[in-house]
Amino acid sequence: MLSLCDEPLKELSNPGASGSIFYLTQDDEFIIKTVQHKEAEFLQKLLPGYFLNISQNKRTLLPKFYGLFCYQCGGKNIRFTVMNNLLPSTVKLHERYDMKGSTYKRKASKHERSKSLPTLKDLDFMENHPDGLILEKDTYDALVKTLQRDCRVLESFKIMDYSLLIGIYNLDQAKNEPPPVQESASFDNPSVIAGLALATGSHFDPHMNQSAAAGLQRGKSFKTRIGQYTTPLESIQGNTELTEDLVEDEDVP
Secondary structure, three states: OHHHHOOOOEEEOOOOOOOOOEEEOOOOOEEEEEEOHHHHHHHHHHHHHHHHHHHHOOOOOOOOEEEEEEEEEOOEEEEEEEEEOOOOOOOOOOEEEEEOOOOOOOOOOHHHHOOOOOEEOHHHHHHHOOOOOOOOHHHHHHHHHHHHHHHHHHHHOOOOOOOEEEEEEEHHHHHOOOOOOOOOOOOOOOOOOOOEEEEEOOOOOHHHHHHHHHHOOOOOOHHHOOOOOOOHHHHHHOOOOOOOOOOOOOOOO
């Protein structure tokens, strides 16, 4: 509740066609997404089984829903969900892609490409990275297994409209940029951070990636984070010392 109510939310741009509005908490922990009535009904039916899957499989890149709410404002029902955030706003990503595994109409519009950090699509990725992205074998294997498990979960719920969000932090490019001003999060040489976060560059250092993921504090200590695996590398590798149970925050009554 402190994350949601202690400070004003930040509105995020949404290039999708759903019409949903996205908000981010100041501590980068949660995303609030408005949903339509039919989507809310679908989530109500989905969430019990979905929660069971997420509870049994901690290593997932699927969104973790913490609540589905509805309130009235001016006689109108406004429905929204609260879910985890894997894209720290305090790190300047160099590229961002929304991938569906299709090439049909999968190129970002001119309007979207004009933004400082556009959300590009599959054809843009193929053009910018014709050879793909290189990962360490262990990271690649863990990533593929995670995606396969996640896709099986989505298939079991007959969900087919989904995509993979990829954020890229380029180490070579970052060397020529001034260090970012850190406000609500702390990083140790961040190199991999995102919804699925990958890094590019000739100086790709997997050990730096792990320390970056382990150093991600989001303005709170590890002991007060609500989820067990809250960074992408934790989600696919499970490299964390957090316990299975939620840990109570001493500052919250």
